[in-house]
Amino acid sequence: MAAELVVRLLLAVLRRLPFRVAFAISRACFAVLDAAVPRFRRIASRNLEIAGLPEPDRIIAGMWRSLARSLALFARFPDLDASNIGRWIRYEGFEYYDCAKEQGRGVLFATAHLGNWELSAFAHALLTEPMNVVVRPLDNTRLDQIIERRRALSGNTMIGKRDAARSILRALRANEPVGALVDQNVMPYEGVFVDFFGVPACAASGLARLAWHSGATVIPGFAVWSEAESRYVLRFYEPVPMTGDTARDTQTVAAAVERAIREYPSEWLWIHRRWKTRPPGEPPMY
Numbered sequence: 001m002a003a004e005l006v007v008r009l010l011l012a013v014l015r016r017l018p019f020r021v022a023f024a025i026s027r028a029c030f031a032v033l034d035a036a037v038p039r040f041r042r043i044a045s046r047n048l049e050i051a052g053l054p055e056p057d058r059i060i061a062g063m064w065r066s067l068a069r070s071l072a073l074f075a076r077f078p079d080l081d082a083s084n085i086g087r088w089i090r091y092e093g094f095e096y097y098d099c100a101k102e103q104g105r106g107v108l109f110a111t112a113h114l115g116n117w118e119l120s121a122f123a124h125a126l127l128t129e130p131m132n133v134v135v136r137p138l139d140n141t142r143l144d145q146i147i148e149r150r151r152a153l154s155g156n157t158m159i160g161k162r163d164a165a166r167s168i169l170r171a172l173r174a175n176e177p178v179g180a181l182v183d184q185n186v187m188p189y190e191g192v193f194v195d196f197f198g199v200p201a202c203a204a205s206g207l208a209r210l211a212w213h214s215g216a217t218v219i220p221g222f223a224v225w226s227e228a229e230s231r232y233v234l235r236f237y238e239p240v241p242m243t244g245d246t247a248r249d250t251q252t253v254a255a256a257v258e259r260a261i262r263e264y265p266s267e268w269l270w271i272h273r274r275w276k277t278r279p280p281g282e283p284p285m286y
Contacts, residue, residue, distance in 0.1 A: 004142040011146075014075035022075065026068035034064060044270035046286060051197040053265055062266025069225065070116045077122060077150045085126045089119060089223060093236035097128070097177075100217035100239065106172030108211050109221045110240065112183035112257045113269035120223035120234050121179050122154045127234075130155035131177040134164050165210065172214040179221075180207055183257050183268075185276045192247045193279055194254040201254070202277035208249035211242045218242060220256040224264050 010029070014022040034041060041060060048056040073088060080088070100107045109131075111117055121133045133151065135158050138144035148158055159167045159178070171178050182204060191204040211218045220237040240256055242249050261268045275285040 003140060004146065007143060007146060011075040014072050015079065019072060019076070022072040023069055026072040027065060029071070030064045030068045040271040043273055043286065047270045047272075047274060050199055050275055050285060053262075059265050060270060063268065063270050066115065066225065066267040067269075070118060073116065074118055074150065077153055080122070080126065080154070082126045085123050087231065089123045089127075089232040089234050090229075091127065091236070092233050093221075093238075096217075096219050096236045096239055100219060101175065103215075103217060104175050105214060106175050106216040107177040108168075108172070108207060108216045108218045109177060109179040110182050110207060110218055110253050110256065111179055111221050112181060112260065113272065114183070114222045114257075114260055114264060115224040115267045116232055117181065117223065118151065119232060120221065121156055122151065123223070123232075123234060124177070124179075125154035125156045129177070130157065131179055132157045132159050132167070132171045134159045134161055134168065134178065134180040136161040165206065168210055169214055172210070172216045178216075182207055182253055183261075183274070184272060185274050187277060192250050194247075194251045196254050196258055196274070199275055199285075200279050200282075201275050203250050203254050205246050205250045208242065208246050208253060212244045212246075212249065218253065220253070220260065222260050222264075224260075224267055 014026060017025070044060045044063065045056055048059060053059060097107060111120060121131055124131055133156050135148075135151070137160060138147065151158060157171075159171075168178050184204075186202050186204045188202060190206070191202050193200045194203045195201075196203070207218070210216070218240040220240060221234065223232045223234045226233050237256060237260070240249075240252050273286055278284065
């Protein structure tokens with residue numbers, strides 16, 4: 001109950017303040033979190049070591065800044081509609097989506113915890129059409145309800161991860177878009193091992209299987225921040241070809257995600273233990 005009240009209050013305050021002030025307060029909140037939970041920085045530093053990326057301190061600072069910006073804008077979701085969403089985001093690569101829709105078999109967006117993943121789905125519903133979003137419910141039911149209500153304000157439909165396959169296939173048969181986060185660690189029974197930054201990582205294979213089964217087009221897409229424009233760019237990349245080989249197709253999707261992270265390393269969620277699951281016989285990474 002206390003966590004729910006704190007989140008409600010924070011979102012209410014951030015929503016009513018000028019965005020510049022809300023962003024500053026949000027950054028201060030994440031600075032407190034960084035200091036209060038040193039485990040997050042240890043995980044991020046270890047991940048960056050595994051990935052072999054330079055300037056870890058700069059990247060971690062950028063990650064907190066990206067999360068703060070996302071939170072400040074998430075608080076404003078109730079005020080966003082088709083008339084003002086363009087102030088915050090625009091498309092790039094929309095032609096890939098147009099072509100996929102013309103094929104009539106649905107679109108699977110392979111996205112990640114990169115940039116503003118909440119805004120990407122929310123904005124697509126306002127700019128083009130509502131979509132189906134695969135989500136993993138939070139352990140805190142009350143907090144989950146707060147977030148779910150905001151996510152659905154633009155007309156999107158949430159699909160619970162535990163019973164997703166049937167709902168996803170139904171949406172794809174109706175030529176609807178479906179978005180799924182594909183960058184997190186999973187257990188071996190949920191996926192396959194792929195090369196991710198040169199190190200084996202267990203990746204969910206469900207998207208590749210569903211794409212092949214349905215014939216849907218798989219489009220990598222991410223909402224990344226443009227400093228020059230002071231708004232996000234919802235960037236769609238060239239569709240990922242599916243072959244029917246689940247391991248190979250999952251690797252192809254993972255490679256597309258890795259390329260996007262390398263392009264915008266300061267906007268990925270480095271505090272997730274991405275390489276937690278190891279191949280048989282390998283020692284723990286954390």
